[in-house]
Amino acid sequence: MPVIEYIEAIRLAMHEEMERDGDVFVMGEDVGLKGGVFGTTKGLQQQFGQQRSIDAPLAESAIAGVAIGAAMAGMKPIAEMQYSDFMFPATNQIISEAAKIRYRSNNDWNCPLVIRAPIGGGVFGGLYHSQCPESVFFGTPGLKIVAPATAYDAKGLLKAAIRDPDPVLFFENKKCYRLIMDEVPDEDYVVPIGKSNVMREGSDLTIIGYSMPLHFAMQAAEELSRDEGIEAHILDLRTLQPLDQEGILEAVVKTGKVLIIHEDNKTGGIGAEVSAIIAEHLLYDLDAPIRRLCGPDVPAMPINPPGEKHFLLNKDKVKAAMLELARY
């Protein structure tokens, strides 16, 4: 199976879905001739033309709102937000509109929309090119939210999102774009929305997370296995909304010790809900308090290197937390 970059997996998913279905199109700032500021939509305009790879004016509420209209009309838009930090002007369109169209019309209308937005730091982007906006949208029923950590999942989840009849926020991690490469089959496949994935089997402690930090956990797990004989069980949520409750509980039961990790700041993050689900359903199976290792509760990460490093998770921080929990 070919090994490809995470960003290439995203590009391929769009490319294949646009070939497969004439209703699929991409829209966003600079997505056309330039192919996006990260190059994610490169080549799409050349192949599919300006009508299906639309350079949109610099106005995120319109990008979302126009895409919502087109989706209600039966198209399948993929709206790109240049950085997830810049999707907040579209919040009203996403929360008041996209999320509520099916419900408010009693199933008469629906909104098969995908909004792609790069999340995460570590690229010296500072306060407004590094954020994780998950918590803003997580509490809104009617939205689905996915956040892949691997190229395989990126491609399969994006395809599933495009085919989904409801609005899906697709949070791709910009640090993963060129850093993460893995095997991706040539054949068509989807990764089902709503299913978590066990990345590593283990019996000593369970790590639950999503997106980039899982790679730190995987590296740390290898070292802990080799050096300490500690075996971590690692669960990739992949879908944040709806959370895979069953998958979470299974992963917890395996070890009885849970560390939740994400880059988004701790308070009000996805980790809180994961922890609450566990505390509601598996309290008596726990051998240690539920730990969360997340970004600090500050508005965003600074651009200067020591500040950025201090903010972000990395292998060493995750490993230390894992070790501490394993020894608990």
Place this chain on the structure above:
Amino acid sequence: MPVIEYIEAIRLAMHEEMERDGDVFVMGEDVGLKGGVFGTTKGLQQQFGQQRSIDAPLAESAIAGVAIGAAMAGMKPIAEMQYSDFMFPATNQIISEAAKIRYRSNNDWNCPLVIRAPIGGGVFGGLYHSQCPESVFFGTPGLKIVAPATAYDAKGLLKAAIRDPDPVLFFENKKCYRLIMDEVPDEDYVVPIGKSNVMREGSDLTIIGYSMPLHFAMQAAEELSRDEGIEAHILDLRTLQPLDQEGILEAVVKTGKVLIIHEDNKTGGIGAEVSAIIAEHLLYDLDAPIRRLCGPDVPAMPINPPGEKHFLLNKDKVKAAMLELARY
């Protein structure tokens, strides 16, 4: 001490602070001559003039954004969002701007802004006049969020919010406006932001919540005490951001059984964070799984009476959950 309505407490707080400090002003749609759609700002324009009770064009991002500018210039604006459902167009101004001004300028600038927004249902307002938007803003460091349940707290917290040097979202419950009346002293006082309040002492189970549903819990607690001899300990969070961790943990230790209640839907709500805090710090003090009783995970409540009733918490639903937990 005079007993006054919750809405009157809010009006009085604004009135007194405007008298006290010439930099304080209110701004929003219809806040002037009409005195707001609920009457919350009634009389302010008459007393303080059009310049300090400003009718703003129908544009929430400007209401927030202009208020932010004025706040940075040293004024103390109270921006009113007509319904919290309509504050989403201002999300970018609130999250990207108000919340980050102090941090991004390394303490050079700050933003002493209050945004008032009525939350909650039960007024036959349907999907877009009933929502609880807490979860959208809760995960954003740099914001403070308060949500009073009583007239006393409404007045004291609003005064504290107006005097606070940082942006505060003040979520007033529209169902409480005329339904909730309690003793409010004539003298100036503030309720400190960040401090929860024990509404009722008890030893059998702990209820943690905020805003309107606490009144259901109080009624249910009385009945349970009288009929079943069950004594509930009830904690009003009052401030949602920053959460009073110490207060929460103290309340939990009292009984070892926790029921968290709020009207906002369950997934991703404030209750998740409260539960996660407990699961992280007091796991071994718990005698039962942590329960959450919240709005269902649907986009918003319907306008038709049976649908609204089905969506909302009430005394009976809370009582049933309390009883079940007490008997656990």
Place this chain on the structure above:
Amino acid sequence: MKQAGSVQQKLRHSELGLSDERVISMYKTMMLARRFDERGQLLQRAGKVNFHVSGITQEPSQVAMGFAMDREKDWFLPYYRDYGFVLSLGMTVRDLLLSIFAKEEDPNSAGRQMPGHFGSKRLRIVTGSSPVTTQVPHATGFALAAKMRGEPSVAIVTFGDGSSNQGDFHEGCNFAGVHQLPVIFVCENNQYAISMRYEQQTRGRICDRALGYGFPGIRVDGNDPLEVYRVVKEARERAVAGQGPTLIEIMTYRVTAHSTSDNDLAYRTKEEVEFHKSKDALPVFRQYLTDAGLWSEEEEATLQSEIRSTIDEANEYAERAPFQSPEDSVRYVYAEEGN
């Protein structure tokens, strides 16, 4: 105006390409909207429903809009006062009463949303929400879809004067201008946004904003429905011909309170309201038909009694109809299996 020049006036609708039947049908629809609206107010006052929002005096131009469009091909994004508009698109008074009573059979939302929140895929009426102006970019999106598919559909969207100050107005118009999309933006300028007079909302003319987006902006008298018809029809023709969007500002006046929850005399005088009531286009339109020899006292009497019985029946039906069950009221958050 009514007496003199009637021979000339007789021709106005024909000149616009409106047959006698169509112009009569326009009048009937306006009257139906008016009577429905009055019933809504009555029901609220009688405590039978919680809430009503009125479009009285805005109906003539709303109906004119509807008649200027193509019900089979176009897309409609009305706002909450548009009873006249949606009635001209095929929604029935029964549908509207089911919505007022918030009953399950309400095609707009099964009684989930407030009245005035229209939506019916069958009628190509796009589901709307309460936060104002969000529908403007949606209309642009429908127009984009039509253009991409090569369909001769035009999207028409309405909103209030106050609502035109939302960012979404600007963004939705500008996008449509850049891509020259087949969409008509209609501002029903009734000179108030709840308590706020037009001058408190903006110092510009709304129609002038089109200039900044590179397409025509036209102001039209809402009390002249035939002129509204003409302007909308021309805008539609431009749109279909690939000449892009048009912004139309219909000058009208809100004679009722903002809604049944509002007391408008707290911020304006009875005299001001009475003045505008006296300019009501409905009797003028009837006079036009009469002068044109198309309408008589008898026909008026028959119409009124027909409308009354239609509304009475619908009212009774809607009042008796069941609410959506609580179990069903939490359905359709996402597609269900087999959807």
Place this chain on the structure above:
Amino acid sequence: MKQAGSVQQKLRHSELGLSDERVISMYKTMMLARRFDERGQLLQRAGKVNFHVSGITQEPSQVAMGFAMDREKDWFLPYYRDYGFVLSLGMTVRDLLLSIFAKEEDPNSAGRQMPGHFGSKRLRIVTGSSPVTTQVPHATGFALAAKMRGEPSVAIVTFGDGSSNQGDFHEGCNFAGVHQLPVIFVCENNQYAISMRYEQQTRGRICDRALGYGFPGIRVDGNDPLEVYRVVKEARERAVAGQGPTLIEIMTYRVTAHSTSDNDLAYRTKEEVEFHKSKDALPVFRQYLTDAGLWSEEEEATLQSEIRSTIDEANEYAERAPFQSPEDSVRYVYAEEGN
């Protein structure tokens, strides 16, 4: 243009009320901005810093803006290309280099934000962010505060052409129009928003949008800094006199890539860029001073060497300066005790 009419031109700045010293100082500031900007590019190419965003060719009009305002009274809300603007307001090259190197002593953000995100309360420069156009309503808010307090302050805010399509532009302008606030909205139309040409962003003229808000909108040639000075000064006078806002569209061109992360030849030609480089206002302005007898080769040489050593020193200082400590980098989320 350079030779002929020089006698007449000699008077231009004096006619505008600019003293010889001031107009020379303007030139020096433009040149300082240019050389600083070039250093920024160099540092990025040398791998010393990660990122630079350039304002080259936009500085002459930026400096003109700064000089037309009152540094003691007004409020300044620049956008990320405004080096010329902030240098004319009292920010130093050392401040800017500290920001480029993201060092603790950077007055803008202590090295927290990207370069080009200005802010200094002392200099009345309002802290800015990356999401474009959010500063427009802020400027309106500063103007509102000035009006409420009866202070003779004017807020001036800049933004790009692409950014003028955000809802916040519309909302911020309209609010200011309604309340006739002392604010100047300046669009630096450099004809690109990253890769997107002006025509892909809007079909209208940005200056025309003012009409819809009820205040004047003026388009001015950015390569004519004295004209920019005149227009901004007049707008300021109108503002102080209580006559409300002005929208100014400065026509310019972005000759560099969007930022050092962008490859502009993917979407435009070298020829197009060269054509606009040839219209650079900086040498023209120098010629103007020379023709006016205010500037010589020797003065130019001195200026260049002064600037070089200023920049070199600042560069060295900034490069050596410490970063904010990780512990401090998480401070100031909220006010700290005693704040």
